[in-house]
Amino acid sequence: MSRRTTTGNTMSEDALGGRFTFPGTSLTVRRIGYGSMQLAGPGVWGPPKDPDGAVAVLREAVAAGVNHIDTSDFYGPHVTNQIIRQALHPYPAGLVIVTKLGSRRPPDRSWQRAISPQELTAGVHDNLRNLGLDALDVVNYRTMGSGHGPEEGSIAEQVTALAGLRRQGLIRHIGLSNVTAAQVAEAQTITEVVCVQNYYNLAQRSDDALIDDLARQGIAYVPFFPLGGFTPLQSATLSAVAERLGAKPMQVALAWLLHRSPNLLLIPGTSSVAHLRENLAAGQLVLSPQTLAELDGIAAAAAVVKH
Numbered sequence: 001m002s003r004r005t006t007t008g009n010t011m012s013e014d015a016l017g018g019r020f021t022f023p024g025t026s027l028t029v030r031r032i033g034y035g036s037m038q039l040a041g042p043g044v045w046g047p048p049k050d051p052d053g054a055v056a057v058l059r060e061a062v063a064a065g066v067n068h069i070d071t072s073d074f075y076g077p078h079v080t081n082q083i084i085r086q087a088l089h090p091y092p093a094g095l096v097i098v099t100k101l102g103s104r105r106p107p108d109r110s111w112q113r114a115i116s117p118q119e120l121t122a123g124v125h126d127n128l129r130n131l132g133l134d135a136l137d138v139v140n141y142r143t144m145g146s147g148h149g150p151e152e153g154s155i156a157e158q159v160t161a162l163a164g165l166r167r168q169g170l171i172r173h174i175g176l177s178n179v180t181a182a183q184v185a186e187a188q189t190i191t192e193v194v195c196v197q198n199y200y201n202l203a204q205r206s207d208d209a210l211i212d213d214l215a216r217q218g219i220a221y222v223p224f225f226p227l228g229g230f231t232p233l234q235s236a237t238l239s240a241v242a243e244r245l246g247a248k249p250m251q252v253a254l255a256w257l258l259h260r261s262p263n264l265l266l267i268p269g270t271s272s273v274a275h276l277r278e279n280l281a282a283g284q285l286v287l288s289p290q291t292l293a294e295l296d297g298i299a300a301a302a303a304v305v306k307h
């Protein structure tokens with residue numbers, strides 16, 4: 001695997017993809033973080049098969065320098081937050097935990113909207129209690145949308161509710177998830193938005209224009225399913241590039257995201273320490289312009305297959 005040798009940056013500054021500061025905040029994170037959804041049981045329900053393994057993954061991530069963890073109290077429900085607390089509390093200085101609101105999990109294990117101001121307030125208190133915090137660093141309002149994609153429609157009531165919780169000191173900063181560009185713009189008329197978390201990866205590029213727009217504003221874009229989520233990315237081009245570079249396909253997929261835009265933050269999910277190590281090492285992979293162009297062709301090919 002080729003190593004980053006950029007002049008002017010020490011290896012430690014470069015580790016985990018370099019750093020990013022959420023706009024208008026004092027929160028600076030390394031660009032490779034960790035998404036905790038895979039730590040719940042199958043179907044994001046109940047406890048993991050290997051609770052000690054889940055704790056080990058989180059501790060190893062933080063020991064390696066990860067200081068951005070994505071979670072939600074509806075993973076499990078409650079499970080991933082409780083594991084994060086068990087593994088990492090009292091939290092090290094500088095660790096940024098980002099959570100999300102907008103859903104609830106009834107006993108039938110479905111995902112239902114929980115978007116009234118009362119439900120959002122209850123969700124904040126659930127997160128505070130299960131994470132063992134007095135205030136949440138960043139809370140994303142996550143729309144249910146349709147499938148894995150957003151649906152147009154006003155989110156003013158929900159964002160206004162979160163802004164109120166922020167004024168109360170329970171939330172430090174607000175983000176959005178599963179949203180359209182119009183919804184981002186609407187939210188920005190109500191409060192500052194520090195990050196957007198949407199579905200995006202090598203093969204799913206609907207948000208290319210939104211990423212560029214957020215980059216101009218210094219707002220973080222945090223792709224969910226960066227490795228394809230429940231159906232991990234598979235592509236002959238990706239495999240061929242990885243083999244040529246002496247890397248794993250998933251590492252190349254993450255490195256491509258890091259190269260895509262400087263406001264892009266990674267939260268790959270894994271329940272495996274071995275995969276975690278691979279994912280963190282992706283920050284050291286340098287992709288040439290030719291390789292990036294080759295990888296850019298994957299989405300175009302995927303679009304042809306879909307039609």
Ligand SMILES: NC(=O)c1ccc[n+]([C@@H]2O[C@H](COP(=O)([O-])OP(=O)(O)OC[C@H]3O[C@@H](n4cnc5c(N)ncnc54)[C@H](OP(=O)(O)O)[C@@H]3O)[C@@H](O)[C@H]2O)c1
Binds near residue numbers: 224226271276
């Ligand atoms: N805002 C939203 O609506 C939303 C939706 C979904 C997810 N998220 C967040 O985004 C995070 C990332 O998404 P995700 O975890 O669903 O999907 P992902 O990161 O795209 O992929 C996770 C899958 O890839 C596997 N994997 C991870 N590293 C690997 C490696 N090096 N080699 C091979 N396989 C690997 C994992 O299995 P192993 O466990 O076996 O490694 C798991 O099956 C979540 O954890 C969650 O925090 C947010």
